[in-house]
Amino acid sequence: MPTFEACMNFLEAKQVSKSYGSQQVVAPTSFNLHNGCRLAIAGETGSGKSSLLKMIAGHVQPDGGEIIFNGERILGPNDQLLPGHKGIAYLSQHFELRNNYIVADLLDYGSELNAEEQLQLYRLCEIDHLLQRKTNSGLSGGERQRIALAKILTTQPKLLLLDEPFSNLDTLHKQSMRRIVANLQATLNIGIIMISHDTTDMLSWADEIWIMQHGMVIQQGSAREIYHHPVSNYAAGLFGVFNEIPVAQIQSWFPYFSNVVTQHMHISRPEQWQISLEPAPHLLQAQIETIAFEGPTLLLGIHVQGHRLFCRTMQQAVMVGQTIYVQLQHR
Numbered sequence: 001m002p003t004f005e006a007c008m009n010f011l012e013a014k015q016v017s018k019s020y021g022s023q024q025v026v027a028p029t030s031f032n033l034h035n036g037c038r039l040a041i042a043g044e045t046g047s048g049k050s051s052l053l054k055m056i057a058g059h060v061q062p063d064g065g066e067i068i069f070n071g072e073r074i075l076g077p078n079d080q081l082l083p084g085h086k087g088i089a090y091l092s093q094h095f096e097l098r099n100n101y102i103v104a105d106l107l108d109y110g111s112e113l114n115a116e117e118q119l120q121l122y123r124l125c126e127i128d129h130l131l132q133r134k135t136n137s138g139l140s141g142g143e144r145q146r147i148a149l150a151k152i153l154t155t156q157p158k159l160l161l162l163d164e165p166f167s168n169l170d171t172l173h174k175q176s177m178r179r180i181v182a183n184l185q186a187t188l189n190i191g192i193i194m195i196s197h198d199t200t201d202m203l204s205w206a207d208e209i210w211i212m213q214h215g216m217v218i219q220q221g222s223a224r225e226i227y228h229h230p231v232s233n234y235a236a237g238l239f240g241v242f243n244e245i246p247v248a249q250i251q252s253w254f255p256y257f258s259n260v261v262t263q264h265m266h267i268s269r270p271e272q273w274q275i276s277l278e279p280a281p282h283l284l285q286a287q288i289e290t291i292a293f294e295g296p297t298l299l300l301g302i303h304v305q306g307h308r309l310f311c312r313t314m315q316q317a318v319m320v321g322q323t324i325y326v327q328l329q330h331r
């Protein structure tokens with residue numbers, strides 16, 4: 001458990017903002033993150049995620065506000081020649097790996113780790129079998145990325161920033177990167193901020209998720225809060241299929257939803273709708289309109305009293321046109 005002091009001083013942004021010309025890409029944003037955090041940032045393309053991450057990394061100069069890391073202001077490219085902060089490692093989508101180096105030599109150069117720590121890091125990054133290869137010897141994109149990751153971790157940073165670590169990878173390399181990211185924080189005890197379009201992975205990984213839209217963080221919360229209580233259709237849609245039904249309609253179908261009064265529309269996930277093949281007094285009658293096979297589950301498009309919605313079921317023995325009975329579960 002981090003101390004109160006560590007919580008206050010680890011990473012703090014005060015009204016940090018960025019514009020390009022007349023376009024504000026990050027609106028004034030403030031936050032406070034604790035040591036060892038696992039923060040994931042989601043948002044549509046162009047919503048300002050990378051710009052925010054690059055300001056934290058010290059690679060982009062904020063127009064306003066400041067970012068404090070372990071008590072020191074992060075300097076931008078206008079403040080210093082070499083961008084970045086020693087305690088912060090940043091893996092860009094467009095990382096570079098120096099050509100013509102033996103991987104082990106490249107990693108050794110400037111490393112602050114002893115031999116045992118190095119080996120642990122190489123295993124963690126799943127590159128221990130690549131150490132004698134040359135960086136220009138036909139390494140795959142995924143292997144190059146894992147070497148680049150190991151390289152930036154050899155200086156023992158306290159905060160790791162990952163910009164889209166799963167993009168442009170085939171399935172096997174993606175799985176490998178997922179394993180690594182899942183183990184990094186626990187093994188190295190560092191904070192991680194990750195941007196990803198792979199929102200399903202975020203839910204199980206992150207302590208906290210932020211959603212960005214038009215340069216603003218529009219929602220912050222735990223994975224459960226973000227998934228089950230999105231603030232808008234946009235936030236809901238980032239994490240998969242959802243249903244939107246007027247609250248009044250939900251309450252008339254299911255009186256036990258009488259306490260849902262904060263919003264005009266009620267958002268639910270398909271798996272919140274339970275289906276039954278037999279009628280019962282508290283169930284609504286519905287017709288199946290579409291069936292999408294998802295592996296262990298089916299995603300049913302159903303029609304209920306003038307409303308179309310999705311429900312997810314493990315019940316495989318259903319067909320289009322069939323009458324079923326549904327109810328909505330609280331979350």
Ligand SMILES: Nc1ncnc2c1ncn2[C@@H]1O[C@H](COP(=O)(O)OP(=O)(O)OP(=O)(O)O)[C@@H](O)[C@H]1O
Pocket residue numbers: 020025043044045046047048049050051052
């Ligand atoms: N150096 C730059 N010069 C001008 N405009 C820029 C620059 N960098 C980013 N932008 C613009 O700022 C906006 C936000 O970009 P940013 O890369 O932060 O978004 P993003 O949410 O990370 O997008 P993506 O998911 O596609 O990476 C975009 O409209 C982008 O075109």
